[in-house]
Amino acid sequence: MTDDxxxxxxxxxxxxxxxxxxxDDPARTGSRGVxxxxxxxxxxxxxxxxxxxxxxxxxxxxxxxxxxxxxxxDVSLEVRARTDVPLGAGFGVSGAIALGTAYAANAVVxxxxxxxxxVRLAHVAEVEAGSGLGDVVAQARGGAPIRLEPGAPPxxxxxxxxxxSRVEYVTFGELSTVDVITGGTDRLSEAxxxxxxxxxxxxxxxxxxxxxxxxxxxxxxxxxxxxSVVDEVASAGGTAAMAMLGRTVFALGTGLSDAGxxxxxxxxxxxxxxxx
Amino acid sequence: MTDDxxxxxxxxxxxxxxxxxxxDDPARTGSRGVxxxxxxxxxxxxxxxxxxxxxxxxxxxxxxxxxxxxxxxDVSLEVRARTDVPLGAGFGVSGAIALGTAYAANAVVxxxxxxxxxVRLAHVAEVEAGSGLGDVVAQARGGAPIRLEPGAPPxxxxxxxxxxSRVEYVTFGELSTVDVITGGTDRLSEAxxxxxxxxxxxxxxxxxxxxxxxxxxxxxxxxxxxxSVVDEVASAGGTAAMAMLGRTVFALGTGLSDAGxxxxxxxxxxxxxxxx
Numbered sequence: 001m002t003d004d005x006x007x008x009x010x011x012x013x014x015x016x017x018x019x020x021x022x023x024d025d026p027a028r029t030g031s032r033g034v035x036x037x038x039x040x041x042x043x044x045x046x047x048x049x050x051x052x053x054x055x056x057x058x059x060x061x062x063x064x065x066x067x068x069x070x071x072x073x074d075v076s077l078e079v080r081a082r083t084d085v086p087l088g089a090g091f092g093v094s095g096a097i098a099l100g101t102a103y104a105a106n107a108v109v110x111x112x113x114x115x116x117x118x119v120r121l122a123h124v125a126e127v128e129a130g131s132g133l134g135d136v137v138a139q140a141r142g143g144a145p146i147r148l149e150p151g152a153p154p155x156x157x158x159x160x161x162x163x164x165s166r167v168e169y170v171t172f173g174e175l176s177t178v179d180v181i182t183g184g185t186d187r188l189s190e191a192x193x194x195x196x197x198x199x200x201x202x203x204x205x206x207x208x209x210x211x212x213x214x215x216x217x218x219x220x221x222x223x224x225x226x227x228s229v230v231d232e233v234a235s236a237g238g239t240a241a242m243a244m245l246g247r248t249v250f251a252l253g254t255g256l257s258d259a260g261x262x263x264x265x266x267x268x269x270x271x272x273x274x275x276x
Numbered sequence: 277m278t279d280d281x282x283x284x285x286x287x288x289x290x291x292x293x294x295x296x297x298x299x300d301d302p303a304r305t306g307s308r309g310v311x312x313x314x315x316x317x318x319x320x321x322x323x324x325x326x327x328x329x330x331x332x333x334x335x336x337x338x339x340x341x342x343x344x345x346x347x348x349x350d351v352s353l354e355v356r357a358r359t360d361v362p363l364g365a366g367f368g369v370s371g372a373i374a375l376g377t378a379y380a381a382n383a384v385v386x387x388x389x390x391x392x393x394x395v396r397l398a399h400v401a402e403v404e405a406g407s408g409l410g411d412v413v414a415q416a417r418g419g420a421p422i423r424l425e426p427g428a429p430p431x432x433x434x435x436x437x438x439x440x441s442r443v444e445y446v447t448f449g450e451l452s453t454v455d456v457i458t459g460g461t462d463r464l465s466e467a468x469x470x471x472x473x474x475x476x477x478x479x480x481x482x483x484x485x486x487x488x489x490x491x492x493x494x495x496x497x498x499x500x501x502x503x504s505v506v507d508e509v510a511s512a513g514g515t516a517a518m519a520m521l522g523r524t525v526f527a528l529g530t531g532l533s534d535a536g537x538x539x540x541x542x543x544x545x546x547x548x549x550x551x552x
Contacts, residue, residue: 103438106438107438107439110480112478112479112480113438113479114422114435114436114437114438114476114479115419115422115435115436115437115438115479116435116436117479118438142547143391146390146391153435154433157430159390159391159392159429160390160391160392161390161391162379162382162383162389162390162391162394162551163383163551164550164551200390202388203388203389203390203391203393204386204388270546270547270550271418271546271547271548272547274440274546275438275439275440
């Protein structure tokens with residue numbers, strides 16, 4: 001059935017560790033790694049329009065991943081995204097807008113895509129826009145996704161940590177994803193592969209947080225502000241790590257509150273992308 | 277972290293069409309097909325016990341799929357399941373209890389399993405108990421799962437219909453799963469493959485309902501009571517189908533209410549198995 005408008009929620013996604021895998025085929029390009037999807041995320045609504053335009057929290061914003069999704073589906077739509085989490089701070093907002101746009105557009109124009117088709121469209125758009133490598137497939141799954149093999153369906157392969165938790169976060173702003181992703185990634189990927197192995201051996205949230213802290217150090221991505229907050233949470237008896245790639249610290253339970261911060265509070269999201 | 281007790285929700289699952297695929301390896305045995313996961317389902321709690329015992333709605337019940345999960349994990353636990361939907365009527369209750377037991381046991385005994393490990397354990401237990409072929413993998417995913425390839429991770433492969441709906445159902449009791457599954461399944465599987473192809477070509481809820489009605493007729497599974505309700509819903513302008521394998525009719529939207537029934541009412545479940 002075709003609807004006049006559609007509303008879709010996509011969870012935020014913080015990656016704790018990852019490795020980069022490039023391929024000539026963008027559907028096979030992606031990252032391996034581990035992260036948490038969050039009940040704080042992005043709500044996307046679309047409506048018919050003569051010319052495509054994307055609004056984020058009422059401001060027109062050039063979100064290339066979303067525009068590429070609309071172009072690939074050959075549709076013109078007004079996209080309105082509302083986000084609980086900041087852009088550019090490691091929460092996968094561009095991936096969420098791309099995936100939400102694909103799902104909402106499919107409902108409005110009756111494009112006849114399956115779930116895997118829509119995830120692939122959004123993943124390819126993200127990769128080609130250079131704005132992300134693993135958020136879309138994680139946001140399609142929900143929970144605490146382990147990205148075993150890179151890429152979109154049917155290439156990528158996922159597992160998950162079978163647990164849930166309250167999650168807190170504080171953010172100090174952007175870290176240039178482009179600089180990190182387009183620079184040399186050998187050292188980063190080596191650290192990411194080691195971290196993934198550690199989580200696969202012991203797929204628990206505690207093991208994930210430990211491996212993520214180690215990854216941030218080994219990959220040399222820890223900024224001073226993030227490093228000191230992670231240490232403060234540890235001193236207060238909690239467990240925190242850095243959201244890749246942003247100047248953002250996330251903690252399980254009440255880790256940041258206990259260390260005296262006034263964090264954003266949410267939970268691990270049970271579901272992936274959800275039609276509202 | 278290890279907990280003293282754990283509570284897990286597993287959605288109900290109605291299959292509209294399926295084909296049977298057997299293999300020497302139970303992890304590769306399963307069904308292909310299409311169904312809906314439901315917000316009405318089964319809540320499973322486990323607690324340490326000297327000897328394993330399974331209660332369903334406070335009555336001790338021999339649920340072989342769950343006992344096999346506990347045996348495979350080498351643990352003794354008291355399992356308490358509460359179900360919103362009846363046993364043996366095509367809602368995947370035995371699969372739900374098996375999957376919920378696996379997730380809850382992993383939390384309580386700190387078994388160190390990943391999500392895929394737990395889905396595989398529960399799927400194998402279901403197949404070996406002879407109580408189901410495709411419910412567990414569908415219940416692990418949530419939404420409206422399309423089972424592209426049979427079996428548990430890493431063998432099985434899933435897609436989904438990217439839509440949601442209110443779902444109504446009425447049930448007239450049991451249909452022997454064992455009789456159907458162990459009898460000749462060539463005709464059934466041929467009809468199931470044709471239905472799967474139709475849904476893959478047009479992955480919408482409407483196409484799924486149409487293909488499911490066709491499957492029930494072609495596979496010669498339609499009982500008289502179910503057939504007449506499906507017809508009444510159609511006469512009232514709605515769309516209904518038979519839940520495989522049970523004497524249960526499910527409809528989208530208000531299909532059964534509009535036809536004068538007093539149905540169970542729920543929705544398609546956004547998430548798969550969920551830790552509460």
